[in-house]
Amino acid sequence: MISEAGLSFNLIQTERQNHARELVQGLNLSEWDGIVTVSGDGLLYEVLNGLLQRPDWEEAVKTPVGILPCGSGNALAGAVNRHGGFEPALGIDLLLNCSLLLCRGGSHPLDLLSVTLASGSRCFSFLSVAWGFVSDVDIQSERFRALGSARFTLGTVLGLATLHTYRGRFSYLPATVEPASPAPAHGLPRAKSELTLAPAPAPPVAHSPLHRSVSDLPLPLPQPALTSPGSPEPLPILSLNGGGPELAGDWGGAGDAPLSPDPLLPSPPGTPKAAQLSPISEGASEMAASSGLPPPTPGAPVSISAGGPPDHLLPPLGTPLPPGWVTMEGDFVLILAILPSHLGADLVAAPHARFDDGLVHLCWVRSGISRAALLRMFLAMERGTHFSLGCPYLGYAAAHAFRLEPLTPRGVLTVDGEQVEYGPLQAQVHPGLGTLLTGPPGCPGREA
Secondary structure, three states, X not given: OOOOOOOOOOEEOOOOOOHHHHHHHOOOHHHOOOEXXXXXXXXXXXXXXXXXXXXXXXXXXXXXEEEEEOOOOOHHHHHHXXXXXXXXXXXXXXXXXXXXHHHHOOEEEEEEEEEXXXXXXXXXXXXXEEEEHHHHHHHHHHHHHXXXXXXXXXXXXXXXXXXXXXXXXXXXXXXXXXXXXXOOOOOOOOOHHHOOOOOOOOOOOOOOOOOOEEOOOOXXXXXXXXXOOOOOOOOOOOOHHHOOOOXXXXXXXXXXXXXXXXXXXXXXXXXXXXXXXXXXXXXXXXXXXXXXXXXXXXXXXXXXXXXXXXXXXXXXOOOOOOXXXXXEEEEEEXXXXXXXXXXXXXXXXXXXXXXXXXXXXXXXXXOOEOHHHHHHHHHHHOOOOHHHHOOOOEEEEEEEEEEEEEOOOOOOEEEOOEEEOOOOEEEEEEEEEEEEXXXXXXOOOOOO
């Protein structure tokens, strides 16, 4: 398909972890129109962080990047597929849809999340930061990678059987305007035949030789396609901080074996034993309305790394947060910060999210939810209807920045599905910092 569209390309096979990061750091980007990974989300994570570690990162990060999904999760590809107007797809169908969109051409600004870890090192995320159930399943299912996307199904079953709760402190700088719920979708699915390939072949371009470069190789086909039933439904008005009607017994864990806090993880001394999860405002919560990010905190130290823009909204880790932040402390089953709509190709975690909305979408599940209710929530997430369930343990907020402080001494933190050092972290959205090859949008008003 790519050859028929007249696109000239070089194909490079990576040989080890961080190989892609090294390649893009030494690439002459002026000779190329974009970088596309044929992979899961992990390889694109390497590419973006490699671009941001270059001395010319301000220009390098503008290089359009794209993805052809051949991994287990394929979250970003799921969001691209939705943006292109297709109904949910897996396997070869998702790969074909994304290939067609790539051939059509077209890009979109991409928000990136700057994540500062406990050691002071910084990385950039295009997808998510996770703690608790989601990160546990992601990392523990690595040993089932040969199963493809089924690894997450098996990992979820095992995770439910050994479900833990984690104590932590979670703070965020709320967005001044909540994202609108999407309008009902019409015209889905969009027939593949409507996507015509680029009519004119691209002129030949002389490129510098790349390591193990191969031209015009056919791509191997993945396993037979699966189809995710249904299509995302419009989101109801979201209640902040998990507010909602208390439901009798159906959501709680009364009929279950009790959820166990991590058995190895006693709460640190001085931690309140039964802290409430209702938000606690630190300082004034009123903020001036703005279409973009809030202004920098006056006098706040700026966290700067070797590459990438400074985090003007974040004071150093371990120092007090400025006014306007919301803080909650308690026991959580999971905390998820996500940028695009999809957590996996068939998991629509933030149905109303857009690639360039300037927001990080925060979801959390509090201790007390039953295993059956948690499973029901993830099943509803396949259609993006989990917020419609009215689960009182599920919370949501749209934010510009956040800080997560685990109060249990051991656990798993992931950034874009990659395990990072465990400890306090904080992050800030940088709107439109990257550029994503998305192809044209499918339907007006459905810019997922």
